[in-house]
Amino acid sequence: MTLLTYLRRKLGLTGTKLGCAEGGCGACTVMLSRYQTHTQQLLHYAVNACLAPLCSLHLVAVTTVEGIGSVARELHPVQERIAMAHGSQCGFCTPGIVMSMYALLRNNPKPKMADVEEAFHGNLCRCTGYRPILEGYKTFTVVRNTRYLTPVNEATSLFNPADFTPFDPTQEVIFPPELMRSGLLCFRGDRASWLQPDSLDEFLRLKWEHPDARVVVGNTEVGIEVKFKNMVYPVILAPAFIPELNNVSHTADGVVFGAACTLSHMGAVLKKAVETLPPHQTEVFLAVLEQLRWFAGLQIRNVAAVGGNIMTASPISDLNPVFMAAGCRLTLMDKGTHTHTHTHTHTHTQFILTDVCVFLFLRLQFQLVSAFKQSPRREDDISIVTAAMSVTFTPGTDVVEDLRLSYGGMAATTVLAKKTANGHWGEELLQEACSLLAKEMTLDPSAPGGMVTYRRTLTLSLFYKFYLTVLQKLRLQVSEHSEAENIPPYLSCHLQAVPEGRSQDDSVGRPMMHLSALKQATGEAVYCDDVPLYENELYLALITSSKAHANILSVDASAAEKMPGVVTCLFADDIPGCNATGPIEHDETVLAHRQVTCVGHIIGAVVADTQLHAQRAAKAVRVQYEELQPIITIQEAIAAKSFYQPIRTIQKGDLEAGFKQADHILEGEIHIGGQEHFYLETNVTLAVPREEGEMELFVSTQSASKTQSLVAKALGVPANRVVVRVKRMGGVSGGRRAGPPFCRLLSNRPVVAVQAEETVRCMLDRDEDMMITGGRHPFYGKQVMVMVMMMKLCSPVKVMERALFHMENSYSVANVRGRGFLCRTNLPSNTAFRGFGGPQGMMVTESWMTDVAQSLGRPAEQVRRLNLYVEGESTPYNQVLDQITLDRCWDECLTRSGYQERRAAVDVYNSQNRWTKRGLAITAFQKMSIFSVCVCVQAGALVHIYTDGSGLHTKMVQVASRVLGIPCSKIHISETSTNTVPNTSPTAASASSDLNGGAVQNACETLNQRLQPYKTKNPKGSWEDWVSEAATPNLGYDFETNSGRAFNYFSYGVACSEVEIDCLTGAHKNLSTTIVMDVGNSLNPAIDIGQVRAPSLRGLGLFTLEELHYSPQGVLLTRGPGSYKIPAFGDIPAQLTVSLLRDAPNQKAVFASKAVGEPPLFLAASVFYAIKDAISASRAESGISGPFRLDSPASAERIRNACSDRFTKLCPPAEPGSFTPWSVQV
Ligand SMILES: Cc1cc2nc3c(=O)[nH]c(=O)nc-3n(C[C@H](O)[C@H](O)[C@H](O)COP(=O)(O)OP(=O)(O)OC[C@H]3O[C@@H](n4cnc5c(N)ncnc54)[C@H](O)[C@@H]3O)c2cc1C
Ligand code: FES
Ligand code: FES
Secondary structure (H helix, E strand, C coil): CEHHHHHHHHCCCCCCCCCCCCCCCCCCEEEEEEEECCCCEEEEEEEECCCCEHHHHCCEEEECHHHHCCCCCCCCHHHHHHHHCCCCCCCCCHHHHHHHHHHHHHHCCCCCHHHHHHHCCCCCCCCCCCHHHHHHHHHHCCCCCHHHCCCCCCCCCCCCHHHCCCCCHHHCCCCCHHHCCCCCEEEECCCCEEEECCCHHHHHHHHHHCCCCEECCCCCCHHHHHHHCCCCCCEEECCCCCHHHHCEEECCCEEEEECCCEHHHHHHHHHHHHHHCCHHHCHHHHHHHHHHHCCCCHHHHCCCEHHHHHHHCCCCCCCHHHHHHCCCEEEEECCCCEEEECCCCCCCCCCEEEEEEEECCCCCCCEEEEEEEECCCCCCCCCCEEEEEEEEECCCCCEEEEEEEEEECCCCCCEECCCCCCEECCHHHHHHHHHHHHHHCCCCCCCCCCCHHHHHHHHHHHHHHHHHHHHHHCCCCCCCCCCCCCCCCCCCCCCCCCCCCCCCCCCCCCCCCCCCHHHHHHCCCCCHHHCCCCCCCEEEEEEECCCCCEEEEEEECHHHHCCCCEEEEECHHHCCCCCEECCCCCCEECCCCCEECCCCCEEEEEEECCHHHHHHHHHHCEEEEEECCCCCCHHHHHHHCCEEEEEEEEEECCHHHHHHCCCEEEEEEEEECCECCCCCCCCEEEEEECHHHCEEEEECCCCHHHHHHHHHHHHCCCHHHEEEECCCCCCCCCCCCCCCCCHHHHCCHHHHCCCCCCCEEEECCHHHHHHHCCCECCEEEEEEEEEECCCEEEEEEECCHHHHHHCCCCECEEEEEEEEEEECCCCCCCCCCCCCCHHHHHHHHHHHHHHHHHHHCCCHHHHHHHCECCCCCECCCCCECCCCCHHHHHHHHHHHHCHHHHHHHHHHHHHHCCCEEEEEEEEEEEEECCCCCHHHCCCCCCCCCCCCCCCHHHHHHHHHHHHHCCCHHHCCCCCCCCCCCCCCCCCCCCCHHHHHHHHHHHHHHHHHHHHHHHHHHCCCCCHHHHHHHHHCCCCCCECCCCECCCCCCEEEEEEEEEEEEECCCCCEEEEEEEEEEECECCCCHHHHHHHHHHHHHHHHHHHHCCCCCECCCCCECCCCCCCCCCCCHHHCCCEEEEEECCCCCCCCCHHHECCCCCHHHHHHHHHHHHHHHHHHHHHHHCCCCCCCCCCECCCHHHHHHHCCCHHHHCCCCCCCCCCCCCCECC
16 A cells, blocks of 8 residues: 555545656655664655555654644645745645645755755646746745846736745654664565565565565555556565665775665765765766756655666666666675676566665776766656766877767667777767667667657767767867757746736735635645545446457456455446437447447446455456457548548638739648646546435536536436536646546446445546546648738638637738548547647647748748738638737737847857757737637526425425426425525524525526527427527527627737757757736736746647657557656746736726636747747758748657758658557647
8 A cells, every 4th residue: 555545545634635646746745754773864855655655654754734734723834835926726736846845944944946946856737837836935945046036127026925924944843753763574465565674684584585575665666567567566575774775885986875775865975975076086976966867856766766776677767877888886696695797787686786886987087977868858757768978088098998888768678889989089980989879779660669760869969969078078179069968047037017006905906815725735625536435435447448449249347246345347238327428419428338439438337345446356357349440640530531520611812812813832731739638636526325316426527517417317317416516626727528427427326326325436547537538639730821922821721620710820811711620530539628729720820820931031020920910800700800909919029028139149049059059939829718619608606595394395396397387397406505505594483485485486587587588589499498508608600601709809919939959859948938918907917927827838738748649559658647748847938927918908808807728828839939940940050941840749859850960861760651650640
């Protein structure tokens, strides 16, 4: 059992959250304190409770978020400051971030900003954009980092640090003295024994007694194997407390680390050595430190052992390449004898690793060592390719004696290049080494992990970086080269402008703190899975399809049914109501019936007494399939003409005339990848049966009513028997609009309830959540542009239906036709996601806009500015634009960003640097305020009716029945609840019927009045028709006639971004982003600023980082934070300036405000096009000019592959179609 399960399920301490169960999100962060008897030191360290085995915590004190403060008692300053600095939105990540900060302060009460940033390497947040968290916590730092300060005279602070409670480190809880000891330990459970020896001899004895025992120290490898690969280890040996294995000794050769030393400890020791020893002795130390800097998050490094990294012998181990290239010495022990070895390319399960010696260079003064790691994201990510290189020169010369190049990510384990060049360190050696590497470091085109061309190119690029580094160290002339690694650190700065002139008493327009922020920061805020366990509660686990498209031949649940704790198994035939379901069209199934249409299609469910039992049994269900040909990618769907109807077209102007007048005709295309919502809280539902067939559901859904109706439909009961409650959600962005599909199952009480009245719970594991639920739709856009000089554009654009409204983004296009096709594939149905197709549509537009500018050789910002909409112009869907603020946003953004000076500086930089390039782009958006889909445009407040007493319910039903004119069977009264109906009179003095009856009559008459127009319009309709029509008003736009008003109003914004790319690795840095956003009169600047920053970071993920990989068979390969990377703290632009446009009241919404949230997501497109600009500069060095295709996201792989140069030429891609790739672009 993990510490997290114990805290949440056994102790009911639900402040610590479950986000991923794989150490990748930090939501479960707690602080451990441990007394080391051999050093007599007390250690405090942050860890991931989801990976910490409970057994490993003997004699360890655990501090959770509840332990440091609460709203009821007193908040800890760490909790207070994140809340008051607006660093909490949905709040699901907040306790984890609080605990990372708390652990830092326990060790270092006066940290530097860099320490704070490092403390958060292992924490993710999807809602805040990170900046407010850093701003709040910078108040703890000693040297206030001026880079985080707000420019004077321009901004209004969103919080006042003077309001914060001072931090007094002397007031912290002390370590319990009774834990200051060590001892032998043995735990025995049903399936495993945990043996914790306290001496090396005992450890060795136990290992030889149990040769198959698994050694576990940090559990960061083994924990993943157990959770996700279903491994079972009956005997576990835990040597973490053995003094010899934690020992560090400084010898004449170097530093010797016991194998159980944690990576954090190793880093601290080596850092100290680097500070005290002469530089020529610490080359290897620095290489190890470089790898540790980007090795996982702090929570992992605090427990993961150096021995665990070596002995796993993972292909992407970051330390093994250094140890291998530098020839570090390992001490391995078998039965009583000692073995010394320098290589470690295989796991030595028969050995115990006792220590590793990291060498100093006392004699080898001419040896130079470097390490490199390239991963999709800089922070807390697994390497794509990792390398270490060592060169030894003949003393006093530049003649190479020994060159050792070691790579991870190029084979099943770390590999050392067999053949390397020698001679003088110069161009000739470089060429020879590169051609040898290109021949040796090959990969099968189908190799797991994909990115084959990129990985091969990286082996050369990284060597070239080493070559440059060594050249510099040898103080030789460096001509065309720049130091690609030294990208400047954060230069953060925040600016925001809020409307002035508000009265102090008027809260509208003031930066008020999120109402739940304090509770979120203390862990007291209750999320769905935090609802305490009910007595006899059951758990439901899903049985899902492993095939993308197949007929189900048979399902055998007999083995599962016999497993411990199993209550029942459910399949399609058990659905009492209708099996058809879906958020808008009911074209999906609650449970697959006869056929599956995607991997992850829910076939059935197992209900058992515990989560573990349910999940184990679900895995034991056997399904036989007859496979059918699947369609996985958009290109396959186009080839097979696999489309949903209708195919939509919007057209404006005269295309033929436009083509005739054209000076140039240009074609282009772009693929925009999908995106996973990745809210920190996965989908969860708790179904509680109530009396008279009622079902109360606690669901993490954005749409309580939709969930209610879909559940009722599946159950075959009236909707009024289902009550859906949503307390709060751990992140929303559209994906929870219909409730999780399985909630329809959970409430399947007639089947689930073998005994009466059980509650059933289900919270999806992160991998299930990602596999089953859809995300943002991937898009493919193909355009033909017809250009009349460079002034106005005429452009037929093909994009998807929902993107059509955004197909011109903010540009006036005289002649345009857009056609949208919806592809039918065998992937899980995608769903709403911030922007709802808009960002993809606008992205296509910006793509052709960039191509136009490039092919004309004109600056992109000029072409964009010239074509911006102006007041009174009409969109392709014939809506006349008024109150347009595009030009104001644009000009203000140009000024605030210092665009022209930046442009000049970028050009100078690019002319002076060959291997790093900077890029700059400014983009605008015009975003519709409200959905065009009619079901999405309403808000409601439901008023219930007074209750209870002798026959009162019945009378009230009768009153309602008469006034509404419907039978009593359609009316249901639930319960009295003061949160739905306040100020109720007691049911006494025989006045209840009068009072309540009057209220019911009034309410029903009002409802009748509202329904009247629908009854008049459709006199023959049924009650259900009128109610449904009333619930889904139509704004009046008609696709057929291209007429009617599609949107209420528009939001505008402009962003300018500058980036720097490393042309050799494809890595990029977001140097600066300036945003000017029209939010009308801001209702709450703190929330509005947050609503600009956070979605723009989500957009940054969409356009530059987040990549879903699917196998050609339709299996999602990226199913957790380990493989799917959302932006982390370090991805926020170094300089981020957000300004709210002043004096731009919106007459069409409440208090002259505008909707925020969705619109700013697209602002991140400026980063994408800045990257494209930088790539153009790199291509120009190789003599390539003109438009080129860059698909989204602009990942490191795409950037590197687009920067064509002599290294890429040595690694040509395999012929498409000649192999089966590991993943396909869906
Ligand atoms: C979120 C996350 C991020 C990660 N990021 C990185 C990363 O950036 N780079 C990277 O290289 N790795 C990374 N890892 C992998 C992992 O953290 C490291 O490999 C770590 O060093 C393993 O140490 P451990 O103590 O946790 O190993 P455990 O899980 O405790 O053990 C791992 C293996 O080593 C064996 N073993 C341990 N000690 C000994 C010994 N003394 N003698 C013999 N066998 C032994 C165990 O039997 C087991 O097979 C990451 C893991 C996670 C979960
Ligand atoms: S739940 Fe532990 S790190 Fe995500
Ligand atoms: S506030 Fe961080 S995930 Fe929602």
